[in-house]
Amino acid sequence: MQGGAGAVGSGERYGDNYELPNATAYNETCAAIANVYWNQRMFQLHGEAKYIDVMEKIMYNGLISGVGLDGKSFFYTNAMEIKNSTTHKDREAERSGWFECSCCPTNVCRFLPSVPGYVYAQQGSDLYVNLLSTALHHCFLIRSRL
Numbered sequence: 001m002q003g004g005a006g007a008v009g010s011g012e013r014y015g016d017n018y019e020l021p022n023a024t025a026y027n028e029t030c031a032a033i034a035n036v037y038w039n040q041r042m043f044q045l046h047g048e049a050k051y052i053d054v055m056e057k058i059m060y061n062g063l064i065s066g067v068g069l070d071g072k073s074f075f076y077t078n079a080m081e082i083k084n085s086t087t088h089k090d091r092e093a094e095r096s097g098w099f100e101c102s103c104c105p106t107n108v109c110r111f112l113p114s115v116p117g118y119v120y121a122q123q124g125s126d127l128y129v130n131l132l133s134t135a136l137h138h139c140f141l142i143r144s145r146l
């Protein structure tokens, strides 16, 4: 798993078990964000680190790939391999500033300010340090300054 969710563009859905083709996996940015929300809430419910491990992988890979280093360009889909010759109908060859269905840029803008809330958790006298925040914060900070 690289943090993307939903390999099939038609219907924006999961495919068969282990279906995740490098060049054509759909992996919508919004699906990655939803997967973070899901795993964070499962962690809050069960307190198990396995949910944080998935959440971390998504945040560092399948989600942040949806935002360009300029902080102003976005992928709707996040194929794991982009070639200049990409012609698949559901794949983007490069990030764009805006697109007709603008769910992903607005979802990213909503998600980024919530990132500090994922770093730590507390229940009673237990403190959970969930994310290596320095690297993540640095990555988001660089993108927000550009």
Ligand SMILES: [Zn+2]
Pocket: 028, 029, 030, 031, 076, 102, 103, 104, 105, 107
């Ligand atoms: Zn979206």
